[in-house]
Amino acid sequence: MTDQNLAIVVLAAGQGTRMKSATPKLLHELGGIPIVAHVLATAKELDAAHVVAVVRHERDRLAAVIAQELPEAVIVDQDEVPGTGRAVEQAVEALPADFAGDVLVVNGDVPLLDAATLRELIAAHRSGEAAATILSSFPADATGYGRIVRTPEGHLDRIVEHKDATEDERRIGEINAGIYLFGLAALRDRLALVSTDNAQGEKYLTDVIALLREAGFDVDALPVPESWLVEGINDRAQLSDAAAKLNALLVRTWQLAGVTVQDPATTWIDVKAKLAPDVTLLPGTQIRGATVVKTGATIGPDTTLLDCEVGEGATVKRADATLSVIGAGATVGPFSYLRPGTVLGAGGKIGTFSETKNAVIGEGTKLAHFNYVGDAEVGARGNLGAGVITANYDGVNKHRTEIGSDVRISTNTVLVAPVRMGDGAYTGAGTVVRKDVPAGALAITVAPQRNIEGWVAEKRPGTDADRAAKAADAAESGE
Secondary structure, three states: OOEEEEEEEEEEOOOOHHHOOOOOHHHOEEOOEEHHHHHHHHHHHHOEEEEEEEEOOOHHHHHHHHHHHOOOOEEEEOOOOOOHHHHHHHHHHOOOOOOOOEEEEEEOOOOOOOHHHHHHHHHHHHHOOOOEEEEEEOOOOOOOOOEEEEOOOOOEEEEEOHHHOOHHHHOOOOEEEEEEEEEHHHHHHHHOOOOOOOOOOOOOOHHHHHHHHHOOOOEEEEEOOOHHHHOOOOOHHHHHHHHHHHHHHHHHHHHHOOOEEOOHHHOEEOOOOEEOOOOEEOOOEEEEOOOEEOOOOEEOOOEEEEOOEEOOOOEEOOEEEEOOEEOOOOEEOOOEEEOOOOEEOOOOEEEEOOEEEEEEEOOOOEEEEOOEEEEEEEOOOOEEOOOOEEEOEOOOOEOOEEEOOOOEEOOOOEEEOOEEEOOOOEEOOOOEEOOOEOOOOEEOOOOOOOOOOOHHHHHOOOOHHHHHHHHHHHHHHOO
16 A cells, blocks of 8 residues: 655765766666665665655766656756755755655665664654654764764664764764655754754755754654665775675575575675576586576576576576577586577487577477587577587678478588578588578588598608608508
8 A cells, every 4th residue: 555644855966986987876776776776775675655765966867767767756856956955955846835744864775774773763763753763873984974863762862973072972883874764844844954064065854854853843763674775886896795695685584495505705696686596506506697597497606697597307507698598408608608588498409519609499409519500590409510600691691591390400501591401301520501401301502522632741851741651651551
């Protein structure tokens, strides 16, 4: 049910200069999706009546992702007045005139904060009489953070920035996590009083807390159980830390759902991946994007799957696959490369040092080793010997190869597209197929073999080969 009394403001206007990147900070990926997408997913899970995202830096790129991830969100452009207070002020102005509920303010760079924690914040706020309730935490090192100073009754008295804190205040381990829940009326009235009269010339949202306390309102601070829930991402090191924490949570979630993860430390699973019970992930495996792995499949070791579908009981070993479908009971690898558009039928095989692209390979067909099959359709129960390739590119255009069912293609055959082999056809070793092969036919391109006697002695005198040949001749003649 939609919470008609809740509006969420997502602060997404920061530049993120510490990332030192051409990509906006909030668009860096974490678990396969942008950082801000995690925050938007949490907002969606809370089912608020209104979600407002405030943007500024790289506005168009960020707005496009927000619109894709949460189409119902209202996007507000922060004006020239800097600061979180101004961002929230503009977001409040964008709310419907008849809205009179609570406003939850979250940061777009805090991706691990979950809906359950925020529901606890909302419940605590609504069960009391505080004008605002914020989240706090107890990090291992509070240096640099604003400290939570409480009243004797346990309410929040004030937030003291580290640089302004006394020695006693700096010993306080509880810090402001930067997540706020306000009653709209109290928030709107105090935002109008926040000034830019400070060293940075910004409107700070924390000033609203101070103004509420000055007016005699109670403000509560709710500690989170784990400080990592509210840790923001400001640089690449923090991004890496968050990725490791998120991945550990995802791996454990799948383990509890019946997936065997042999080595969690080297296994990475993206948030959109789906794994069935009795899937086994071996060391060095990456399950990326929206990959789906079905019951009984074994993935790894040293395998990366991106946006793939793997059928029941399939085995994928030391392989790299993107946008590919691997059928039930099929085997891939080791050292296989499946490019987008590969579809391997049930019980099929793509083996050692084989590469496929935009190729549909029928049930039970085997590409055992050293093959390239691109822009092709291969029927069922076929066998492509070592070194078989489809020559699909003529230097200008790509062309398709069609291979029927129950076809046997011998080693080192080249099929020059566009070409078709009928059902049950064969090729001889080393054949170059340039014309269609009828069903049940054998295609061969045989040139007479010539042996030029004495060639090594004439062209390579004094070499090891020359000496070996002369020794063989002498042994044969009995000399």
